[in-house]
Amino acid sequence: MRVAEAWRVALDALRANRLRSALTMLGVIIGVASVVLLVAIGTGTKQKVEQQVEGLGSNLLLVVPGRIEVGNAPVVSPLTLKDVDAVNRVVGDPDRVAVTVASGATARAGGRSDFTTVQGVLETTPAVFTRSLARGRYLTGADVDTSRRVAVLGDSVARALFPDRDPLGQQVALAGVRFRVIGVFAPLGQSLGVDRDDEVHVPVTAAQRLWGTQRIDGIAVKAPDRERIDELGERIVAELNRRHPDTEFSAVTQQQILGVLGDILGVLTGVLAAIAGISLLVGGVGVSNIMLVSVRERTREIGLRKAVGARPRDIGVQFLLEAVLLTTIGGVTGMALGVGTALLVDALSPIPAAITWWSLALAFGVSAVVGIVFGVVPAQRAGRLDPVVALRTE
Amino acid sequence: MTEPAASGPHGGERAPAIEAVDVSRTYQLDGVSVAALRGVSLTVRPGDYVALVGPSGSGKSTLMHLLGGLDRPTGGRLVIGGRDVNALAPPEMATLRNETIGFVFQAFHLLPRTSAVENVALPLVYRGVSARQRRERAAAMLGRVGLGHRLDHRPNQMSGGEQQRVAIARALVTEPTVLLADEPTGNLDSVTGAAVLELLEQLNEESGVALVMVTHDQEVAARAHRRITMRDGVVVADSARPPGADTDPHSAHDRPPSVDHGRPATLVPAPSAEPRSASGSGPGHPSGGSGGAAGATGRLPREAERPQADPREARDAAVGERAAERPGGTT
Incomplete structure (x- = not known):
């Protein structure tokens, strides 16, 4: 029998039992659609996170006390602004060095309040982290030097405290101490479920005074070029180790963060795809079942x-x-459904979804393989039927 | 071994179409051997017109399946179209059937939801004939059986007689050497059955295809040129009658049993009645929608073509194995 003929016969058989074929395909459709959708969400999330990490600024080097490992308890930072001066000397350019000392605090203004993160920072932050302002100005060196009580609000904080008026020039109380608003950040959006606009920047000196501490939590350095970033990190860590022999320090690059995040999200995507794959498998069992019925019916x-x-x-x-045919038609339909749903999710919800060609090819290939694997047993059974017995079947 | 009788214009001159030598067929049922055929020898020559008769359970159907290459003997030698079936693998058997045998069944066995012309073309599909040629040849064959005007009708739009004509066209479209008909008129009323029988005889006459027909009907059997009577898995009589001599259907051309191994007949269980087969209620059944459909096309069959639902006509599709399952079944 010619192949074209065989296809036609198979298609006719499916048409003869439209409802049954459609229901059988539904299992495959749901399986393939969920694989495509979940992989799209996983991939979309990964892309967005990577984008955001890259958006922190390129060639970024983060120096923190302690070793960066999963499960390690956070170390109380021994770093002070004196250490920052030492790092400045290593880097050779103070404009490339940013610091942070952060703590949660309640911000109040005009009877409204918002619990947010207050970050004590240097005037270099926008250059190092590539942040831009929507309104007003950022902190200056003079603000830092004189511990001036001025604040730059994140977009969310500005909306929460000043929903109906211009925050610039207004007073905001941070942990009970009044600061004057001098600027508002341009919105950044969410990252891994965290609102990145929920923060207030104040001069590091003012923050330290606010909390009665000398410490800073971490230092960020924007390296002049990518090639020397690791070497620069080692030199900074060496200098800090010399100054604080009891504490270990780690320097992490953006690439390392991306790598770790990518691994985590890759595993997550894989797990999602595997769960969806189970439903595809169940769909395949349905196909096998129906094919056995079909063989019996058409003995x-x-x-x-x-x-x-x-x-x-x-x-x-x-x-x-x-x-x-059952599984590939189901596969193509499932792909269309998965892609459509992914596009809807991406457009209508905060969950990002990105269609990748490999996931479509994989879903289609798997559905075809499922058809072969789950069709073989019924097909063999049909092929081996004794014609005498088959003709006598009622 | 039986000396083949001169059973037609070409009888005895050509190589045999089918040759069975001491063929037996034993079924294993739950560890018990049941002999359906116990040493049958016969030769079918091109152009033969043979009626195979005998009571239910006599082994007619089993012999038919063997002659058609649907089954293999467990003993003896069976040569179909010059090929020893015991030396053939299943795919080769399939090709042999396709090339040398045409089947006509009591229950028609047409594919539902498939047009007459496509039903007829089915054997050519497995020959790799192109779609256009298939349609041409199938249409020509349907013309020969008088259905040239119903090419695209489906089985459920046709009467029983028409369906059997489609089945005959399908059996002959491959130009086989042997046409095996298992109770071809069993599901038809007498008028329609007679017409179908005439068609078979005419085709046998014209094309020289050997016609081997299993039948319960003595009148039908009487029209054959040769009559083989079976009982208890052996041939008890093999007569040859010259063509056209149908004056006395029971003429004394009957020979003594050609094969007699002297085994007691009691070894074979009592024949039992086969329950009504699906042929009476299946999609091919003409009494359902055929009248309406035929009326819709303005082609009401002239004769009321109705299948006979006569329980006495219970087919002996029950070969030994079936019979063994219900010993003592009522007939």
């Missing part, structure tokens, strides 16, 4: 075809093609 037809000269292989191929 007389099989007997007749054999009587007029169909070889076992012809019959087997016919039923195998039928199974493969």
Whole structure:
């Protein structure tokens, strides 16, 4: 039997039982659609996070006390502004060095309040982290030097405290101490479920005075070029180790963060795809089941075809093609459904979704393979039927 | 071994279409051997017109399946179209059936939802004939059986007689050497059955295809040129009648049993009645929608073509194995 003929026969058989074929396909459709959708969400999340990490600014080097490892307890930072001076000397350019000392605090203004993160920073922060302002100005060196009580609000904080008026020039109380608003950040959006606009920047000196501390939590350095970033990190760590022999320090680059995040999100995507794959497998079992029913139902037809000269292989191929058609039509429909849903999710919800060609190819390939794997047993059974018995079947 | 009778214009001159030598067929049922055929020898020559008769359970159907290459003997030698079936693998058997045998069944066995012309073309599909040629040849064959005007009708739009004609066209479209008909008129009323029988005889006459027909109907059997009677898995009589001599259907051309191994007949269980087969209620059944459909096309069959639902006509599709399952079943 010619291949084109076999396809036509298989298609006719599916058409003859439209509802049953559609329901059988539904299992595959749901399986493939969930694989495509979940992989799209995983990939979209990964892309967005990577984008945001890269958006921190390129060639970024973060220096923190302690070793960066999962499960390590945070170390109380021994760093002070004197250490920052030492780092400045290593780097050779103070404009490339930013610091932070952060703590949660309640911000109040005009009867409204908002719990937010207050960050004590240097005037270099916008240059190092590539931040831009929507309104007003950022902190200056003079603000830092004189511990001036001025604040730059994140977009969310500005909206929460001043929903109906211009925050610039207004007073805001941070942990009970009044600061004057001098600027508002341009919005950044969310990252991994964290609102990145929920923060207030004040001069590091003012923050230290506010909390009665000398410490700073971490130092960020924007390296002049990518090639020397690791070497620069080692030199900074060496200098800090010399100054604080009891504490270990770590320097992490953006690439390392990306790598770690990518690994985590890759595993997450894989787990999601595997869960969806299980439903595809269940769909395949449904196909196998229906094909066995179909073989039994059409036993007389099989007997007749054999009587007029169909070889076992012809019959087997016919039923195998039928199974493969079920799963591939289901696969294509599922792909369309998955892509459509992913685009909707991406457009209408905060969850990002990105369609990748490999996930489509994989879903289609897997559905075809599922058809072959789950069609083989019914096809073999059909091919091996004894024509005498088959013709007598009622 | 039986000396083949001169059973037609070409009888005895050509190589045999089918040759069975001491063929037996034993079924294993739950560890018990049941002999359906116990040493049958016969030769079918091109152009033969043979009626295979005998009571239910006599082994007619089993012999038919063997002659058609649907089954293999467990003993003896069976040569179909010059090929020893015991030496053939299943795919080769399929090709052999396709090339040398045409089947006509009591229950028609047409594919539902498939047009007449496509049903007829089915054997050519497995020959790799192109779609256009298939349609041409199938249409020509349907013309020969008088259905040239119903090419695209489906089985459920046709009467029983028409369906059997489609089945005959399908059996002959490959130009086989042997046409095996298992109770071809069993599901038809007498008028329609007679017409179908005439068609078979005419085709046998014209094309020289050997016609081997299993039948319960003595009148039908009487029209054959040769009559093989079976009982208890052996041939008890093999007569040859010259063509055209249908004056006395029971003429004394009957020979003594050609094969007699002297085994007691009691070894074979009592024949049992086969329950009504799906052929009476299946999609091919003409009494359902055929009238309406035929009426819709303005082609009401002239004769009321109705299948006979006569329980006495219970087919002996029950070969030994079936019979063994219900010993003592009522007939």
